[in-house]
Amino acid sequence: MNELHFNALVAFEDQNGVFHRAIRQQTLADLPAGEVLIKVKYSSLNYKDALSATGNRGVTKAYPHTPGIDAAGVVVASSNPQWQCGDEVICTGYDLGMNTSGGFGQYIRTPAHWLVKKPVGLSLLEAMQLGTAGFTAALSVLGLQNNGVAPENGMVLVTGATGGVGTIAVMLLRKLGYAVTALTGKMSEQQFLLDLGAQAVLDRNQFLGHKDRPLLPTQWAGVIDAVGGEVLATAVKGTGFNGVVTSCGNAASGDLPLNVYPFILRGVHLLGIYSANCPMEKRLAVWGKLAQEWKLPEVSSLCRMVTLDELETEIFAMLAGNSKGRCVVDLGDTE
Ligand SMILES: NC(=O)c1ccc[n+]([C@@H]2O[C@H](COP(=O)([O-])OP(=O)(O)OC[C@H]3O[C@@H](n4cnc5c(N)ncnc54)[C@H](OP(=O)(O)O)[C@@H]3O)[C@@H](O)[C@H]2O)c1
The missing domain is CATH 3.90.180.10 (Medium-chain alcohol dehydrogenases, catalytic domain)
Structure with a gap:
């Protein structure tokens, strides 16, 4: 050998x-x-x-x-x-x-x-089509669900929407009945994102046009962010009462230029997502879901x-x- x-x-x-x-x-x-x-x-x-x-x-x-x-x-x-x-x-x-x-x-x-x-229900190839990106998207969706964000609460924003985490998050949220707005720097991919199941597609530059305001009108019941920096900060400022924002990535920046008002005036929850050391019990449960009721053929x-x-x-x-x-x-x- x-x-x-x-x-x-x-x-x-x-x-x-x-x-x-x-x-x-x-x-x-x-x-x-x-x-x-x-x-x-x-x-x-x-x-x-x-x-x-x-x-x-x-x-x-x-x-x-x-x-x-x-x-x-x-x-x-x-x-x-x-x-x-x-x-x-x-x-x-x-x-x-x-x-x-x-x-x-x-x-x-x-x-x-x-x-x-x-898991039964998933091939080795399908497991890697999801990979860490898909597993992390699933952990993020679970984070919204477990913290009370239901489809009837309103729109969920997904940032970095054309990327690995973003695309699978859009698909999964849609499958579970959420209305999704996809935020992207690639407006040329608008139709691709609508075809994945996004209800609306937002241009990142336009979105960031409001980044300097301390709070924004409440638009999001939940946010799945893989980008960090001003995108994450702007998303938090536009999240509604008791809304949940998950943060898994830093594709744009590891900084978070934010104030406390979304937290102390709207009760927004910021939830960190870390897949690498996810405990085995949760890891098995999430892979099991991805192979069965959350399967995305x-x-x-x-x-x-x-x-x-x-x-x-x-x-x-x-x-x-x-x-x-x-x-x-x-x-x-x-x-
Ligand atoms: N915490 C964890 O356990 C965990 C697990 C997996 C991934 N991650 C992190 O999550 C992030 C995304 O991973 P991924 O696999 O989805 O990567 P990816 O496939 O490269 O997607 C990242 C997406 O973010 C957007 N983006 C890229 N550069 C940007 C910039 N400078 N400013 C704003 N948006 C930008 C782009 O989407 P648009 O053009 O559509 O905006 C890009 O497609 C990475 O930081 C990664 O390290 C963390």
Whole structure:
């Protein structure tokens, strides 16, 4: 088994401090120690991967490194009785792809407790079409539901709407009967967002035209934000009484230029969403929902399938804010 060679997309730094990516042949000795060896069938590209692949040390400290915070595949060796050869598993988050060799390699080795058994009702491919982005969209929707935002309360705003989290949040909210306004920087994708199920599409520049006011007319019963910065602040200022705003991302900025008035005058709730260390009980429940009553068969229409050598273009499109929908990685066969 140690003789086995496989391909991985490796990010590395040259002597001038410039980061590059190349497909390199690896052996199992290149993987970290761990209880379960998995042959990866599919991965997907998430924003964190684009950061890791381009040398962001807030995500990945040491290079050379194989990114990929998502992986779905089959167990080929396990020292933990919880997992047997042939088990189909999903791994998202924890340290995968950050400082642990990730899903942009044909094999990963992980602790047993990072793995989720592929739920009945979802294929490995469908799991990666959703990936961390879909899982996070589902956590965000659950956050609204659990804090009292029901479809009859009014409109839900989704920011970064053409991105991975945004597209799946729009679809899921629509499926559950919510009216959705999609906020985007790409008005050329208006019809795409309406086709996903948004009732209205808002231009980000126009939306930010009101950003300097301390409070805005109440428009949103809930907000799912993946963008941060002035977009999140403006969304909070326009959220209605006891409304709920989820914050999962910083695609625009990690800052939050906001005052306290939405909280103390309208009782707005700001809810942080963190998928990587989501407790296992909740993780299983959410994947179970995504495989059954929250299943989104249409999600495949959002997805491009790429090979490892096609990831370079996707990574830079994502960092430039130009990604649309989801990018699934087919790891193919080993030699
Ligand atoms: N907390 C967690 O557990 C968790 C999990 C998954 C993702 N995230 C975070 O969520 C964010 C989105 O992830 P993703 O996978 O959906 O990424 P993505 O596919 O790249 O989508 C991000 C979207 O945000 C918008 N955007 C990009 N740059 C922007 C800018 N400068 N200003 C305003 N809007 C901008 C764009 O949509 P429009 O053009 O339509 O506006 C873009 O498509 C990332 O920050 C990611 O790290 C967090």
